[in-house]
Amino acid sequence: MKNVIENAKKIFEIKTAHAHCDIPCGIYDPHYMQVAAHTVVRMDMLIDEATAKMKSNSNPSAEDRRDFVHKIARYTHTKEEHAEIVKKEARILWGDYFKPEHLQKFPELHDLVWKIMKGGSKGRQEADIHAGTDLLDAANKLADIFWKSKGFETKKVKAPYPTEKELVVPVLK
Numbered sequence: 001m002k003n004v005i006e007n008a009k010k011i012f013e014i015k016t017a018h019a020h021c022d023i024p025c026g027i028y029d030p031h032y033m034q035v036a037a038h039t040v041v042r043m044d045m046l047i048d049e050a051t052a053k054m055k056s057n058s059n060p061s062a063e064d065r066r067d068f069v070h071k072i073a074r075y076t077h078t079k080e081e082h083a084e085i086v087k088k089e090a091r092i093l094w095g096d097y098f099k100p101e102h103l104q105k106f107p108e109l110h111d112l113v114w115k116i117m118k119g120g121s122k123g124r125q126e127a128d129i130h131a132g133t134d135l136l137d138a139a140n141k142l143a144d145i146f147w148k149s150k151g152f153e154t155k156k157v158k159a160p161y162p163t164e165k166e167l168v169v170p171v172l173k
Contacts, residue, residue, distance in 0.1 A: 033089035
């Protein structure tokens with residue numbers, strides 16, 4: 001079988017392609033990870049707001065209780081989905097984009113990705129704005145390293161989202 005493949009390569013002038021990922025598209029960007037992390041924070045905020053509103057109501061109606069349960073279920077579902085998106089996007093960067101030379105230049109990279117994996121799990125398990133904020137901070141740090149590995153300086157900007165937290169973006173010249 002090996003000879004057949006080698007002969008086909010010669011006949012059809014097939015050259016071996018080397019890529020750093022499954023499909024050598026060359027398009028990577030941490031923005032989806034960051035937006036998903038903002039969504040985790042926002043869902044935690046909405047859970048806190050809904051809980052505070054329900055606690056302040058000394059005699060909630062059956063409809064109020066039903067609406068509360070529905071909101072919490074939706075917010076929790078969305079929070080869990082987006083925490084998993086953060087983990088998935090970090091795994092893609094870790095597995096497909098980052099190379100050994102990046103680890104040499106950014107020795108904190110391995111621990112940071114590990115922290116995102118653990119933080120994403122915590123973001124799914126808990127309705128805790130601090131866990132969501134920690135996840136967002138780690139996602140922003142990974143975005144910073146990503147852009148620097150591509151030769152871009154970065155800056156922090158206030159995100160245009162209700163979280164009022166930051167995004168790390170490349171400085172484009």
